[in-house]
Amino acid sequence: MNSFEKDWRFTRNSGKGFESAELDDSSWEKIDIPHDWAIAGPFSPDHDSEVIVDDPIEHTRKVFSHPGCTGGLPHVGKGFYRKHFELNLKPEQSARVEFDGIMSHAEVYCNGRYVGGRPYGYSSFALDLTPFVKNGTNLLAVSAENPPGASRWYPGAGIYRHARLIVAGRIHIAYCGIRVRTEGNRVTVRTEIENPSARKVVLTTRLIDPDGNEIASCQTSGDRLFHCEFIPDEVRRWQPGNPVLYKIVSILGDERHETGFGFRDLTFDSRKGFFINGIPMKFQGVCLHHDLGLAGAAVDRDITRHRLNQLASIGCNAIRTAHNPPDPELLDLCDELGFLVICEAFDEWKRPKTPRGYNLLFEEWSERDLRDMIRRDANHPSVIMWSIGNEIPEQYYPEGPEMTRRLCGICHEEDPSRPVTAGLNNVDDSITGGLFDAIDVKGFNYKPYIYARYHAAFPDAPIYSSESASTVSSRGEYSDRLFEESGRKDNLQVDSFDLCCADSATIPDHEFKGQDDNPFVMGEFVWTGFDYLGEPTPYHREWVRSSFFGIFDLCGIPKDRAWLYRSRWSKQPTLHLMPHWNWQGFEGKEIPVQCYSSFKTVELFVNGISMGSRTRNPKKLLGAYRHVWSRVPYSPGELKAVALDEKGKALAETSVFTAGAPExxxxxxxxxxxxxxxxxxxxxxxxxxxxxxxxxxxxxxxxxxxxxxxxxxxxxxxxxxxxxxxxxxxxxxxxxxxxxxxxxxxxxxxxxxxxxxxxxxx
Structure with missing residues (x-):
């Protein structure tokens, strides 16, 4: 935490005049930022309850309330922040404030005067404070407002990302003004300078290798735009499993900037799949909303690192930032840890998904928000594609292709080195209308059964699953039979046998088969890596606060599904047995048992008695990727799975025991x-x-x-x-x-x- 993020004042109850220097804010809550004003609760089904006129469960047209759609936390309304800070600017200096994100409709005042703002809560922005500050004590006042019906999930509230006060020269490196591009061993650096005087200045640019050694340097003279180029003889490539990072150090007078980057080459081949540095690689990815579960929306680098480490432990190598520009620290960590990233800009364009969502901002702000995301994030080697939208309603309408071409054009203008993608859930209409053709790489949401058909019709179109599975489960929840429907239960939980999914979605096995049968598909992004606040499918009428989609639960504890994906994605041996073996009252009755395993054959035992072995069978959907015993007589004691080789020799084993009383x-x-x-x-x-x-x-x-x-x-x-x-x-x-x-x-x-x-x- 930088010093500017400490000792802010916050209230929900100020109103008009909150920006005034005369206002006494001593009774306001003392906080540090990043700050999410709503995460402390209380929860209530009345907070931002959505009205739905379509029942996906009964497939009828009805009006009903969806109380948990955004998590039931008090994020709707206004919040007010004030920061008193000391400043002593010299005549040749400037000051600006940078915000990585304020949720939402931010307005910023300095010493009682309006400076600027940003309505989109996921966009980063900077404001020049030089004309507004004075030497001595200054006041920065910020308001944020979340309208009702503006989000489909929990958005957080307030100054939930990092902020910085930057003091530099009047002539200084512009905000997001350094752009590093690589091609092969060549690295070019374009630097933009804010220079109100237009006098010539000298910029020094240094190339630093992963060991901290300077391997090249150049000095250029100019007034606004500076270019330099380096071609090292040898470079180490960035890629998952070997995330080697270089630095560009930019020096302008007393100002020094460090910009991390990596050398890597990307290939999106419609017939052979995705390659990085010439190496074939599948996207073993997840979609992530931006909240940190029980920690809320306020960003925390350490918690984010832990979550990424959890994903890496099951073999995950890619993140899709669903459905908005991410926190910059997430990308820093993905660079460092070796994750591939799809940066997504929007969940909606002009046609709404929510009554007061981004559709109201799209006309005025979409170009700036998209350009700013790319300018901020283009130096990250982890970022491999720009996504301009998710399940955009314009897929169905004639204006969609033109809007798509406009947004793709902005992406290509800002960054010709990366392709543009989008998550499509209506591929047929996208093709008919032309939206499909307008994007470079085609993202399919929940369409494993049509890969072959579309590849035959469009053999030059690179394809991947931008959203897969949408399987729902509650950690540790089981019934005495296998559900294969919506999964709804009287206790508002969902069984953890991983056979229930959202309407129009699939279970993991369907996606696995679609990918295995069609190797040109570049991989998948599972919905989702973690449970998140809001969207509690399959419960659209009942009060439930959080989703069931995650591979990990809201706390970050792995569900059974984590071992299913680990068995497919990781090189580590996996043998995981479910359910628990505490079925008092079911003695002699039959219980379904599953094993997620990286081994081909597994034998099951109850108290030493064999229940038979199961060998993976690619011709049987539920036998191809999991080992299933649908009817196992229950007897308290030990449930054991033993992995066998082709000769019947034991390779590994795991057991679940009937637990006694909690002690x-x-x-x-x-x-x-x-x-x-x-x-x-x-x-x-x-x-x-x-x-x-x-x-x-x-x-x-x-x-x-x-x-x-x-x-x-x-x-x-x-x-x-x-x-x-x-x-x-x-x-x-x-x-x-x-x-x-x-x-x-x-x-x-x-x-x-x-x-x-x-x-x-x-």
Whole structure:
């Protein structure tokens, strides 16, 4: 956190005159930014409840309320921020403020005078404060407003991304003014200077290798635009698994900028797929909304890093920023960790998906928002494509192709080195109208069964799955039969057998088969990597706060599906067994069992008795990518899966045991920078997870407890409260403390108070 982000004042209740220097803000809440004013709650079904005139479950035309569509948090309305800061500008200096994102309709005032703003909450922007500041104490005042009905998911609220106060010379490097391009070993650098005097200045540009050594340098003289070029003899290439980063250091007088970049070559081949640096690679990707689950929309580099590490652990190598420009720190981390990224600009154009969404801004702001996203993000080697939209309604209308060509033209003008894509859910109409032809790389949303047909008709069109699966599940939730329908249950959960999906979507197996049968398809982006706040499909009328789509739950605890994708994406051996084996009252009855495995053959045992083996069968959909025993007689004890080679030799095994009464708490923690992620499990005396445990768990720490939750989509417990009822035996907490961190968990289990503690080292 930079010093400018500390010691702000915030209120929801100011109104007219909030920008005045005479206003006494001493009673306002003292906060640091980034800040999400709504995440603390309270939850309520009345917050931004959507009215729907179409029932996707009953396929009828009805008017009904969708109370959980944006998460049920109080993000609608206005919020007001004030920052008092000292400044002592010399005549040759300038000052500007940079915001990575304010949600939304931001207005910025300095010393009572309007400076500027930005309506789109996902756009970054900078404002020149030089004409407005004075030497001494200054006041920056910011208002943000979220209209009702403006989003399809939880958007967050307020100054939720980073902000900076930049003091530089009157002649200085422009905001997002450095552009680095590579082709082969050649790197060109274009630098734009803000120069009100138009006098000649000298810019020094240095090329720094991954080891920190300067390998080339040039000096150029000019007044506004500067160009230089380097051609090193040898370079190390950036790619997933080997994310090698170089730097450009730009020096103008006392001003110094560092710009990271990487050398990599991209090929999008309609017949052979995607290549990076000549190496074939499939997109093993996920779509991500911008919230950080229980931590809310306020960006946090350490939490974001942890989430990316979780995705990498299952073999994920790509991110689609659904459906908006991302936080710049996400791209920094993707550069560093080696993720491919599709940067997406819009969820809607002029034709609305929401009553007060971006459609009201599109005409005036779309060009600027798109250009600004590309100018900000084009130096990132992780970014491989620009997406101009997701399931845009204009697919169905005659104006769609012209609008598509305009947006594609902006992308190509700003960045000729990357292709333009979009997520299409109506491919036929897109082809008929011409929108399909206007984009460079075709993104198909939930269309694995038509890949071959479209490739035959358009063999020169590169194809990938921009959105796949939309499978829904609750972590740890099971029934005594396999659901293959919407998954709706009386308890407002969804079974974790991964056979239920959104309307018009698919289960993972369909997408796997579509990709395997059509190797020209470049890969997939699963909807979604993590559960997120809002969009609680399949519950459109009931009060549920968060989605069921994630491979990981809202806390970041993996669901069973994580092992399904790991078995396909990762080179690490995988053997994962489900469900739990606590089915009291079902003795002698049949329970379905599944195993997600990277092994070809798996044998199942109940208390040492074989239930038979299953070998992957590509001709059988549910037998091609998972091992299924649909009817296994239940008997308490041990459920064991053994992976076998072709000769019947055991290669690996895993077991699930019937748990006894809950008696213990177990804490597992991971440090990520200044944050600690702790998962608490309720176990029996032998350490077996108690899958039905729902006791209240209290968390204590010498660090700041940021949020506590259990991943239950139906919970309305505010995240900052330091306790939660376990969900299927588990809960999690985010704790901020850069030093040695003590974490203590307490609960009443089986009539006794139990506690345990763990220390996370600095």
């Amino acid at each position: 213990q708490l177990q804490i597992d923690c991971e440090r990520c920078g200044n944050m600690v992620f702790a998962v608490v499990s309720v176990t029996d005396r032998n350490g077996n997870l108690c899958p039905h445990a729902s006791e209240r768990i209290d968390i204590e720490s010498n660090g700041k407890i940021l949020a506590v939750d259990a991943g239950d989509p139906g919970s309305a417990k505010p995240f900052p409260l330091p306790y939660v009822n376990a969900f299927h035996g588990k809960c999690a907490a985010w704790i901020r403390n850069p030093g040695k961190t003590l974490i203590l968990a307490k609960a009443v289990l089986n009539g006794k108070t139990v506690q345990t503690e763990i220390t996370a080292e600095a």
